[in-house]
Each structure stands twice: as structure tokens, then as C-alpha cells.
Amino acid sequence: xxxxxxxxxxxxxxxxxKNIIAISSGKGGVGKSTVTxxxxxxxxxxxxxxxxxxxxxxxxxxxxxxxxxxxQPLITQKDGKNMITPIMQYGIKMISIGFLTPAxxxxxxxxxxxxxxxxxxxxxxxxxxxxxxxxxxPPGTSDIHLTLVQTVPLTGAVVVTTPQKVALADVTKGIxxxxxxxxxxxxxxxxxxxxxxxxxxxxxNKYYLFGKDGGKEMAExxxxxxxxxxxxxxxxxxxxxxxRPVMMDDEPIVSEAFKNAAEALA
Ligand code: ADP
Numbered sequence: 001x002x003x004x005x006x007x008x009x010x011x012x013x014x015x016x017x018k019n020i021i022a023i024s025s026g027k028g029g030v031g032k033s034t035v036t037x038x039x040x041x042x043x044x045x046x047x048x049x050x051x052x053x054x055x056x057x058x059x060x061x062x063x064x065x066x067x068x069x070x071x072q073p074l075i076t077q078k079d080g081k082n083m084i085t086p087i088m089q090y091g092i093k094m095i096s097i098g099f100l101t102p103a104x105x106x107x108x109x110x111x112x113x114x115x116x117x118x119x120x121x122x123x124x125x126x127x128x129x130x131x132x133x134x135x136x137x138p139p140g141t142s143d144i145h146l147t148l149v150q151t152v153p154l155t156g157a158v159v160v161t162t163p164q165k166v167a168l169a170d171v172t173k174g175i176x177x178x179x180x181x182x183x184x185x186x187x188x189x190x191x192x193x194x195x196x197x198x199x200x201x202x203x204x205n206k207y208y209l210f211g212k213d214g215g216k217e218m219a220e221x222x223x224x225x226x227x228x229x230x231x232x233x234x235x236x237x238x239x240x241x242x243x244r245p246v247m248m249d250d251e252p253i254v255s256e257a258f259k260n261a262a263e264a265l266a
Contacts, residue, residue: 013122013152016129017051021188021265022148022157024178026170028139031193032160033061034240035230035261036136039158040092041247042255042262048131051086053121054096055148056138057114063098066090067243073099084125090248093130095121115147122152140170141177149183156188158227158265163192163214175222188227190219191261195229198253206231228261230254 014020023039025032036052044050054062063069066089073095074085086093097117127133138144148154157178161171171190178185192215196206209232219226230236233254239246246254 014127014133017127017133018130019132019155020135020152021132021155022135022137022178022185023160024137024145024157024174025139025160025167026172026174027161027167028059030139030160030162030167031230032056032139033065033136034236035158035160035191035193035258036134037062037065037240037245038236038247038254038258039262039265040132040134041090041245042258043132043266044091045247045259046262046266048266049129050091051093051127051130051133052095053118053133053135054094054098055118055121055135055144057097057117057144058138060096060098061240062094062096062136064243065240065245066092066094068094069098069243071099082124084120086125086127090245093127095125111143115143118144118147119151141174145177149178149185154185156186158188158191159224160191160193161215161218162194162210163208163212163216164210165214167210168214168218171218172222175224187222187224188265189225190215190222191227192216192219192229194232197232225264227264228257230257230261 023032023036040050040052052062054060068087068089071087073087076083086095087099159171159174161167175187178187194210196208198206216226235251236246247258
């Protein structure tokens with residue numbers, strides 16, 4: 001295998017980006033993309049310049065969650081090479097395979113092609129100067145993850161999980177991958193998503209639908225920070241489906257949770 005450390009240290013990619021953070025999860029459906037989108041908005045609200053790379057090549061959610069599914073990035077020639085101008089939506093720069101293939105086409109990205117596409121997102125996109133790039137990874141561990149750590153100098157990784165047992169089981173695997181000697185990416189923390197539900201008419205009650213404190217306890221066990229416990233809120237789901245991240249509105253319970261997580265990250 002390649003010497004990851006030297007590639008990471010000499011990586012000429014993303015020279016103008018201060019922090020490159022991978023957002024990962026053991027399983028799909030735990031809210032990794034939702035957390036990516038709203039963390040990005042929270043960081044932007046704090047005054048940072050933010051970009052998102054949607055590396056979930058086989059199930060890109062970023063275009064829909066930003067209401068940008070019909071947008072197409074500008075591709076220009078520079079020194080005989082194609083340069084991609086990222087989409088700018090709500091003040092955030094972003095790129096996704098979803099912008100480059102027709103929405104309902106049946107393109108299947110095989111491993112090497114997907115890795116190649118990801119490399120282009122780093123090398124051929126005109127990112128300019130940014131404080132943060134958040135990378136929305138596919139769930140689990142795959143070729144994409146290895147490509148990522150070999151291509152870019154990651155600041156660290158955030159792991160998203162729900163408190164339930166089946167989700168937590170794969171978190172350890174994901175964290176072990178980042179902690180492997182040759183990869184050695186710092187774990188910045190765990191976000192426990194869908195931590196509890198509070199009905200509007202019972203504001204003092206918390207219902208732990210997926211179990212209580214599973215992510216918190218996992219963070220303690222693995223000796224990594226707990227970045228936040230995000231409740232289940234209907235507007236979080238609606239924001240995703242409507243293409244308008246809920247962090248754009250000032251809904252106290254939601255914005256507090258993502259703001260705290262973003263602060264813990266900064
Ligand atoms: P993943 O990226 O892990 O596959 P998504 O971010 O796509 O997961 O989330 C899965 C579904 O759950 C989406 O419909 C999303 O809107 C919803 N969702 C995620 N987090 C929350 C939350 N805290 N409250 C309500 N719905 C949520």
C-alpha cells in the first residue's frame with residue numbers, strides 16, 4: 001500500500017481550505033447527511049466560509065437537501081483541464097455526483113469510478129479559500145474511505161449514530177478504520193442523532209425512542225468527545241425534504257443542538 005502519511009503531508013489538494021472534516025456513519029439512515037447539512041449551516045452562521053463534498057456517490061442526498069437538484073455546476077477549461085465551479089446555495093459551496101448525472105439515470109458507480117470521481121472533487125473543483133469543507137461519506141467502510149484518507153489531509157472525522165444497538169455496533173468498526181496506524185485520522189467526536197423526541201404539547205417530556213444515551217456512552221467508552229445529542233424533530237426531516245436546512249430558521253431546540261455541535265467542532 002501507498003505511504004499514506006507522506007501522501008497526506010505532501011498533498012497539494014485543497015491548499016486554501018483550513019479544515020477538512022469527514023462526516024461518517026456505521027449505518028445508513030442515521031442522519032449523516034442531515035447532520036452534515038445542518039452543521040454546515042451552523043458553521044456558516046458563526047461566520048465561517050464552508051463547502052460540502054457529497055462523497056456518498058451511490059446515494060447523494062446533498063442536492064435535494066439544499067433544494068439544488070436542478071442546478072448544474074459550470075465547467076470551464078483551464079490550462080487544458082476541466083475546472084468545475086462548485087454550486088453555491090444558501091452561501092455554501094458544494095459539489096455532488098448528483099449535479100453531474102441526470103437525476104433519475106441508472107448510473108451505477110463502480111468502486112474505481114467512484115474513487116476517481118471523488119478525486120476530481122478535490123483536484124478539479126475551484127474551491128478557493130474556505131474555513132471548512134465537510135465531506136458527506138457513504139455509510140460504513142469502503143474504497144471511498146481509503147481513497148479519501150490517501151488523497152486529502154483530513155483534519156479529522158465526525159461519526160454520526162443513533163442511540164440504538166444496531167447502529168452503535170458499526171460505529172466501533174468505523175472508528176477503528178480511522179484509527180488504524182497507517183490512516184491515523186483523529187476522531188473529532190460523535191454526534192448522537194435522534195436522541196429523543198419531545199411532543200409540542202408535552203414540552204417537559206423526553207421520549208427515548210431509539211434508546212437513551214447510546215451515543216454518549218459510546219463516546220465515553222471510546223474516549224472521544226460527544227459533540228451533541230440531536231432530538232427527533234419533524235422540522236429537521238421537513239427541512240431535508242423541502243431543500244431548506246432547518247438551521248436556516250431559528251427554532252430554538254434545533255438550532256441550539258446544531259450550534260453546540262458546531263462550536264464543539266471549531
Ligand atoms: P443518512 O445520511 O445517515 O443516510 P439522512 O440524513 O438521509 O441519513 O436521514 C435519514 C432520514 O431521517 C431523512 O429522512 C431525514 O430527514 C431524517 N432525519 C435525520 N435526522 C433527523 C432528526 N434529528 N429528526 C427528524 N428527522 C431526521
